[in-house]
Amino acid sequence: MPSKYYPISLDLDKCIGCTNCIKRCPTQAIRVKNDKAKVINDKCINCGLCITVCPYHAFQSVVKGYKGVSRYPYKIAIVDPSIYGQFNSEIMPEQILAAIRATSCTETYEVSRGADLITAFTKKYLALQKRTPVISSSCPAIIRLIQLRFPELIHHILPIDSPVEVSAYLARHEAMRKHGLQWEDIGVYYFTPCAARIASYLHPVGTSYSYVDMVIPLKNMYIPIKQQLKDANYKMKNSFYPSGKGISWARVGGQSKALGIDEYLAVDGIENVINLLEEVEYGKIKNLKFLECQACTNGCIGGSLNVENSFIAKNRIRNLSSRYAAFEPRSFPVSAEQFIFTEHIRPLHATKLDKDLSKALSKLEQVELTLKNLPGIDCGACGAPSCRAFAEDIVQGHAVRDECVVLLRQRCPIPDQTPFN
Secondary structure (H helix, E strand, C coil), rough: CCCCCCEEEEECCCCCCCCCCCCHHHCCEEEEEECEEEHHHHHCCCCHHHHCCCCCCEEEEEEEECCCHHCCCCEEEECHHHHHHHCCCCCCCHHHHHHHHHHCCEEEEHHHHHHHHHHHHHHHHHHCHHHHHHHHCCCCHHHHHHHHHHHHHHEEEEEEECCHHHHHHHHHHHHHHCCCCHHHHEEEEEEECCCHHHHHHHCCCCCCCCCEEEEEEHHHHHHHHHHHHCCCCCCCCCCCCCCHHHCCCCCCHHHCCCCCCCCEEEEHHHHHHEEEEEEEECCCCCCCEEEEECCCCCHHCCCCCCCCCCCHHHHHHHHHEEEHHCCCCCCCCCCCHHHHHCCCCCCCCCCCCCCHHHHHHHHHHHHHHHHHCCCCCCCCCCCCCCCEEECCCCCHCCCCEEEEEEHHHHHHCCCCCCCCC
16 A cells, blocks of 8 residues: 655745746656645655755655654664764764764664665675566665556565664664663664655555654754764764775665675666666666665765755765775674565555556546647646646546646737837
């Protein structure tokens, strides 16, 4: 079943119906009606591009359960390596982790630990897998994109949970082992660089359960962390997990490079990913073992909930991963097989005209006929991203032909005005 939860809210008071969002949405999930944007939730992949492109900041991430973190006696913050790219290069990861702990967190645990475990699993999986390319499962927006637009590629997805979920599990069980805590005593929360991770926490795909109790936008924590960094006395010894390969997951290509293979391709930016997946679907990509797709430009450090310029952050992550490149994990506390998907990833049919094939074919014919009578300039003035999307809306009963401004002007031309001298 498609997710009913939409992790991005729209402030109608800020929205002026400028159509920036409808032109950039990769799945045509937004329309403008009555001078206000409207989201078709079933078509949304939660990529957060609307947050980035809206000049009026009408789209915002939704925070669920933020105040609930205080009720847990023991609180663990799951730290994404992308956070290291948000601060100056002079500020070391140890200092950032210490500052996070100072914001009322009991303990920190890095996502790079889970990334290393998944890297080890992926190496073994690729050695046995005949169906290639294997597509990374680390980006939830990409998984939902495949469900919606490329269901034939679902079986190519790496069948293991994300580094965030793996790290959340490891952190919780380590705290239980060390301190004799019960499961319900521990609150695990994650500072996310993207909206898609909020949706994956509330509605997991491939598994029925999330080990994360709440997700908080990274930009919401940036100022509190920065305030704590002003105190030079903050130090945390022996707390940083110095894995250059794990840290490199924050930028596009980091996951692929950690595998130590040549037959991989790393692509960032949702439009580029869509173009590439079309090539894969048509069988045009050969001799490729692994495909790393990131919805955000430059990878997770380009997420819509970050604060730093993604290219600057990417360079900082590159330098950090190089600094700790020699680190190799000796062992893992659990087997990676524990995190293999337990549920099938199913196709989503929101982009189809009808679930009934015969009705869908009939509607497709109507769309083609309707499209021939539209101007075909994709101006967006009707509130749809393209003339084809507008034709589909008409056939589905969500729009009427008279909403096309171009056709309206052709029928009711504006009288000639006196030209400027």
